[in-house]
Amino acid sequence: MTSPVQPTVLLPGEVRMPLLGFGTWQATGQAGYEAVLAALDAGYRHIDTATMYGNEREVGRAVKESGLRREDVFITTKLPPERVGRERETIEESLAALDLDYVDLWLVHWPPTTPAEGIPVWREMLAARDENMARAVGVSNHSISQIDELVQATEENPAVNQIRWSPSLYDRQVHAAHRDRGVVLEGYSPLRTTDLADPVLVRIAAAHDVSPAQVVLRWHIDHEIVVIPKSVTPERIRANADVFHFSLTASEMRDIDALGG
Template sequence: MATQITDRSVLNNGVEMPWLGLGVWKAKDGNETVAVRSAIEAGYRSVDTAAVYGNEEGVGEGIRQAGIDRDQLFITTKVWNADQGYESTLKAFDASMKKLGLDTLDLYLIHWPVKDKFVETWKALEKLYRDGYVRAIGVSNFHIHHLEELKKHSEITPVVNQVEYHPLLTQKELHAYCKERSIQLEAWSPLMQGNLDHPLLVELGQKYGKSPAQIVIRWDLQNEVVTIPKSITPERIVQNAQVFDFALSAEDVEKISALNENKRFGPDPDNFDF
């Protein structure tokens, strides 16, 4: 169980990834730079971005402004759907690295399982990993059947599967599948895009003296799920990290898990159109 912000998950290739990171989806116009710098100053050591977010340059600037050693940070970005395929993925990676201003990347993900393309995309990620440009490679939004298909054609097992995961979408079968294969599950949209007014979360917030957001982040961590709550507000970024001074009881963890409705706020990976 993560007990401090510096705690890390050991991935299946031995690389260590922080349990808590900052997500920067939709953060632009300089907000992402402020958010990244504020997060690092608050103790965060992981930042998650993507080519399609259009803010890799701002993230890179935030990293530089924070002024800490690069080897203390864990930076993730993702190849977008339109760039999938072997050669196009390699080009997309180069473009992302130039925008970030980095020589090496900690984690590179396939953003979505684009049919008839994600296998070739994965082969490009394997090359980047073997050539030393990336410390770890993984996937995002992959169902079990996508992972099974990838397994037939790959030599390297993904270290991470980043998926929509929150109290209304616990993905129990996928979580168990990944755990059995040492694939670290990572939650995007852990705070349900702000839909945190559920009576149980409010009640538990009052019980533990925490906000519903902090309750959910703590629930993620106790379920051994890496979590990357998004915020551009320095005060909220700090609050989201104040989850290491308490622990939910096993009973309360189960109560939150029982809220599952298989409800998505984002697209289903089997039915997305972008």
């Protein structure tokens, strides 16, 4: 199928990251491979994996077999905390498993256990980017103060911080703090942490003739927050990708923001 032109956000180095991505946590083996293939067929052009997920090989195979050009698919993987000190080896293993020359985004999956290790790890991430193993580098599950420490030490912002995010977790100050620092906010578990029966979401979904889940995904996109829903069910994979034919009004956005208390 022909996918609509998808909205993107600009990362440093003129890297365009699609605002809608496909999460692959817990999608392993043949089921993982089939889910990624289904996602690419449904129009996703951004796939999120991690060393910790144990599915980089399946992700790489699905991308290869999708028939899409490499430059048309944005691929993220992540460095696990127990690989501190083995960053270079880890990205090389990821690229080998994915069967790629580079990833579009490499993230520090969790802050290292010892805070003092954070800056050396970040310097290794930057080195991998400078050697063209990753087009952009960032972090995941980091607080604003942890991001500030990295920037103060290296004068290099993480391109992205991937954190749990949804209407019920909405925090205007956290959102603004990322924007002020030029760090793209990327949300994971958008549906897992949402009450899809909430009357506000049900009302807005009815107004647009879509599902509450589609409203939640569109809310992220209209905020220019990257969102990575995950599913291994083909129907749900397609429904989650079908969010480009409507947008939310300013008052609907405010009503959904208010769910975060």
